[in-house]
Amino acid sequence: MVQEINIALIGNPNVGKTSLFNALTGSRQHVGNWPGVTVEKKTGERRHQGSTIKITDLPGTYSLEARSPDEKVANAHIMSGHPDVVVQVVDSTNMERNLYLTTQLLDMGQKVVLALNMSDMADARGDRLDLKAFSKGWGVPAVRISATRGEGLEDLLDTIISTFKDRSVPSPAVNFGAEIEGNISEVEAMLRSGGAGGTSPRWTAIRLLEGIEKVEEATADAGLRAKLTAALEGVDRDEVEMDLVDRRYVAITSLLDRTYVRGSEKRSLSDAIDRVVTHKYLGLPIFLTMMWGLFELTFTAAQPFVSAIGLGFEWLAAFVVENVQPDWLASMLGDGAIAGVGSVLVFLPNILVMFLLIALLEASGYLSRAAFIMDRIMTKMGLHGKSFIPMLLGLGCNVPAIMATRTIEDEKSRLITILSAPYISCSARLPVYVLLAGIFFPDNAGTALFLLYLLGIVVAVGSALLFRHTILKSETSPFIMELPPYRLPRLKNTILQMWDRGSMYLRKAGTFILAGAIIVWLLASLPWGVEYGSEESLVGAIGHLIEPFLAPLGFDWRIGVALVFGFIAKEIVVGSLGVLYGAVEGAGLEEAIALSMSAPSAAALMVFVLIYTPCVAALAAIRKETGSWKWTLFSVVYSLILAYIAAFIVYQVGLLIW
Amino acid sequence: MAMMPLTIVTEGGECKVRSVRKTKTAPRLREMGFVDTAPLKVLSCNSAGVIVDLNGVRLALCRELASQIMVSC
Structure with a gap:
């Protein structure tokens, strides 16, 4: 059966x-x-x-x-x-x-x-x-x-x-002593006779005695409430709660004393590592070096592959344009699909390297140490030590980062973390940075990237401080966390984890970004007969509508369009630029961008992309985790205003310097 | 046997938990094993907080929490 x-x-x-x-x-x-x-x-x-x-x-x-x-x-x-x-x-x-x-x-x-x-x-x-x-x-x-x-x-x-x-009914492991057991039985009997207490009247009785569950939560029956309240009167709840914990541990010790002998500890290696990485003075520098190493490797180790994939797509686009008929199809595939998706896929190696390193960090056991080291600094900045882990995961993607805030016990700290986490640059923003920094700051691309990530952290922390002192005033909650033993990461798990996350990026490229690229191409080609990607096309009309707002930031209409579509996913910003600038005659994407943008406006664009609303998926996560449209809307409006101000400053100052 | 807060035990010091001051976080601390006579060793102690080995489990806690735990050596 x-x-x-x-x-x-x-x-x-x-x-x-x-x-x-x-x-x-x-x-x-x-x-x-x-x-x-x-x-x-x-x-x-x-x-x-x-x-x-x-x-x-x-x-x-x-x-x-x-x-x-x-x-x-x-x-x-x-x-x-x-x-x-x-x-x-x-x-x-x-x-x-x-x-x-x-x-x-x-x-x-x-x-x-x-x-x-x-x-x-x-x-x-x-x-x-x-x-x-x-x-x-x-x-x-x-x-x-x-x-x-x-x-x-x-x-x-x-x-x-x-x-x-097995039909036998499990029995409690701990006897809490005559007095408390008497109280439990009394309350339990009341609950049973009143049909209250759900699946476990004993458990409900215990929680009532500890004062964790309120009488009003246990039953709606007024008569039973009165009886329960009378029975609970004179019970020192804190005392009961303390007593229960102690008795549970006594029962555990007595069982283990009879059946279990602990071997000798051989954790000297973990302890030795901890002595260094949580050291008074060395802890923080070690942590910072590791973070710097993470970025450095993300860019340098992936670079050769990035160039190879880029060349591959350029060749493919050229091949399609030459060999596919009719012309409109060639243009849709070459200028739309391949240019759009290709400009995003190029960065897959960077993303895989970063995911690999994050997976290694997660598996090693270092993360909870880092949370501890960062607790004091995070607390000063209005966050919580445990906020650090969501922030680190945010380097990969803001969605799991927002979900990871659930380990934070204090509601306000959690909300603050949810609202500030999206300013940590996720992997979707990386393509924008790599593309623009590579074009305009070729000699200092690494530094530019590092500064952008740093700016993200500054914005996150600054926002957290602001929230903590204005709309979400509260004391920070204390920090306690278990430090697991260090383990050597298992190669198979690490690779699988990298691949699971990397393939999500690929799927996104094949669906959202492909669709986005084709829509942008379509808008750039319509109405029929208009010159592709010109100002007379639909996309030109949209762009010109928002151009006046964006002019003070140094953005032309194409960038405006890219930013609008970037709401769906930030990679689309690059995808759209690929589609739109691909239209500039006789130049590759990079030359086209170099011709139509200046260094200050490129810097402003990177800053804007960093700060403005992450993407639809992140917003859905914020909505789900806060359970409130109000906070979701707040996050959108706040980040748009902040992005605008920051980009404005960068552009205007940039004009004075360059 | 003198009682003292966990924060003043020096690195490497071994002691036993005696009590946890009654605060909002006290139940959580007790659940995590800070109960009477639980053996405890201070692994590291600095301005950020304290790392202890409590009955074979490594726990990191901030100074504020550590100061609520009374121990005797």
Whole structure:
């Protein structure tokens, strides 16, 4: 008989839930060696012994009290998703803290299976665990696995199915002592008699006693509310909360004392690295050097490939124009599609190199150290140490960056980070910089790029400071983060991750940017009979409409058009320039741009592209994460005004200097 | 056994957690393992904050949080 089993993967941050999810379902969800990689639940399937196991991967959580948005996702799923079996993924090298969550799951009456992950590392350390006695202790079956090596997975699946079939009701692991247990039973009985408390009246009773859940949230029944309020009166909630935590840890220690011996620590290498990279004086310079190295490599390592691809597309466009009939088709393919998409694809090598380096950083374990090093500076600037990780991811793409802010517990800090993160230059802006800096500042292109990234950071930080002191006034929240052991990145994972993100860029080029390029070409060719790309064409009309506004920035009508289409995706700015300037007689794109733009206006354009609204996808992410159109609109208007002012200053000052 | 805030323990110092001052973040700290008698070692201590080894887990915390944790050596 085919049956369906719903399971949820839960566990502390960075214990390998997603690695297990990927190993079980064969999917390729993003994994990394830092707490908070997964912020949304993901689902997948696995067939085993004729059963279909539906798996939900949840964001990491230390406890079920839900303090940050990503933890709330996990809690809500357990409370209302009705999983048949909860698989808690446990870091075998860190049993004590991980089992804290187990005690809460058992209080909720969940059927739990423990997947003791990274068991290979515990073995290497010389840990000894009496698995049978350990499983028996709380009546929770435990299986040793290694998700990255694919070990123990069959065993885990067997255990999930047998636990599912097991009819016995799980019992709480911790006895909180006569007094508190008495209180819990009393409140629990009230909830049960009133039909309140949802799937787990005991858990609701505990939360009521701790003062985390309010009586009004637990029930709408006035009579029951009055009874509960009376019962809770005289209970010192803080005291109960503290007592409960302590008792949970006592129960954990007692179980582990009977069944587990920890091996000797051999983490001297991680400690040695930490002594250097988190050093009082060396920490920051090391961090800055690594960031500089990231940019430097992104440009230098990719350069030969960029030139080769550029030549390839030039040849292709020329070939098409000469050999394709009729002329309009040749023009659409050559001037539109190939010029537009080609000018974007040229930068694929830069983007792949940057993604490779970010993937290496993520896998190594350095990211959470960097967050710690940056915390003090970030706090001074109105952000939070944890804001650093979204900002770094923003170098790749602003969309995951905006989503990564979910690890920030404090709502205001999170909102500030969401609103400032888009000023970090993403990979889509890179083509604009590389193209223009290469033309106008050939000798200092690297420096120009570095300055632009720096400007992005300054704008992000300045905006954060402004928001923190005006519309989002608040104190910054304190910083605490787990530092995972350093790991050597796995080559396969790193390459896959680079490729997954790189192929997104390719897909974008093949869809949005291709469509954008053809639309721009079409507008440049219509009405029929008009000279292609001339001022009489439709695109010329649009351009001339906005030209007066952009003249003070030194932008001609073509740039105006490119910027308008850049709203869809910033690569389209380059794509459109490729299409429009391709029309200038007898010159390649670069010469054409060099002829019709000056250095000050090029600099102003780069600054404008850096600051103005990132793209439709980023706006959708802002809307989703803030849950508010007001903030989304604010982000658009604010960035447009700021971009205009900044570009104006750059252009006007540039005119005086050059 | 004198109690002192975690911030004044020097690098390499080993101690035990005694209490966490009652603040908004106290429950989170306790959940993460800062409970009575938990063994703790200070790995690094500077102006940014403190890195500790708490029961085998490395945690970085800012000075503000560290000052709320009372320990005895």
